[in-house]
Amino acid sequence: MTPPEPFPYQRYAPWKTWVEAGLWTLLILGNFAGNSLTELMELWRRGAGIPTWEPLVWEGSSALVLLLLVPVLAWFTGRFPLYWHLWRRRLALYAAASVVLCVVHVLAMVALRELVYRALGSDYQFGPWLRGLVYEYLKDVRAFFLIVVVMEGYRALLRRWQGEASLPEAAPPAPDAGPADAEPARPERFLVRKLGREFLVPTGEIEWLQASGNYVNLRVGGRDYPLRSTLARVEEQLDPRAFARIHRSYMVALAQVASIEPLDSGDARVHLKDGSVLPCSRRYRQALRERFDAGA
Incomplete structure (x- = not known):
């Protein structure tokens, strides 16, 4: 007996993790390249005497840490999905998560920058921490919610492709229905x-x-x-x-x-x-x- 032809989603499922990892890597690397080029062009325009490698380290450390945080965000959004009917209750939770993301992102990327600067015989200064955190949070909160939107949209597309089940709405009970403690339908x-x-x-x-x-x-x-x-x-x-x-x-x-x-x-x-x-x-x-x- 010839085995049935696998469904398209079944053919995709073994590759799903690799495709997702590859797409997130491409997205973040593309953002890194764009931000680095923009930063370099701005420095050249101003005539700042900053070595070319410094903006690359700034943007590269940020991109690397963000890439490592993507699986954590995937778990978080899967554990606490931002459904339309729950968004008001989940908004405070997501706002708190964005702050945690920013703090972890900043601490990790600053540590990476300090390691690279020391290896190259230089010194890295993040600047006033409070102002720096506020500045980074204004960037990170946009990245956080953009990632959330992308993840939830991707999951919705997968559910439509795979198929999503629900219980049909129950019919109203008949006037002569049995007692309330009868066996549930x-x-x-x-x-x-x-x-x-x-x-x-x-x-x-x-x-x-x-x-x-x-x-x-x-x-x-x-x-x-x-x-x-x-x-x-x-x-x-x-x-x-x-x-x-x-x-x-x-x-x-x-x-x-x-x-x-x-x-x-x-x-x-x-x-x-x-x-x-x-x-x-x-x-x-x-x-x-x-x-x-x-x-x-």
Whole structure:
């Protein structure tokens, strides 16, 4: 049997980290080259007797530290995403983060400049620290929010390309609905949006679920659809007779389980019918085995 052709996003996924690292490197190097050239032209215009290497060290140290801070900003924006409906609550947090970024940026780049100047037999003076920090912050805060906008825009494009799941809006309860303590309604399907199209995915087609930051990836037909939720919240909504928690970050559809492989550590591996292998922690291993021993 010929394996199915991978989706475009699946072909991109192995290269994703390298592409992102390369693009950020190119962007920051391009900014370094532009700023260095502008600084040199201004010094030549004024006739300042400053060696050419000094502006290159100034801009190069700043660019290097900023490049090293990009992964930290990627983690921060992933952990505390600046969604439209949360921007007022998150604005103070992001403002504080911009100050931290500036302080770290300045301290690190000043340290690098001092090392280079000493190696070249010269002395570097940052100037009055308070005025210098204010000056650098006015530049860094713009860079900080520009990076945030780029990261969030890139993630939004990836979600549209990959597809993003959500629960369809629930219908209002009927006048003769049962008591409030009745079993909660289970979603029969999820709404998936992808490149401007919408389609419904039956809950029974979900193979497994994985927590990923502020999202839960729904695996359907070998493809992941991120759902903006927590795994605990999704677990409450899914039928416990059809799905089981096997790890703090994973749930699995019981119908997809082929075998359970115990490990010496007390954990286990869950082998699925499609060949996927998921981790099962010792906390959930016995309960999962009992489900199968009981014919679940």
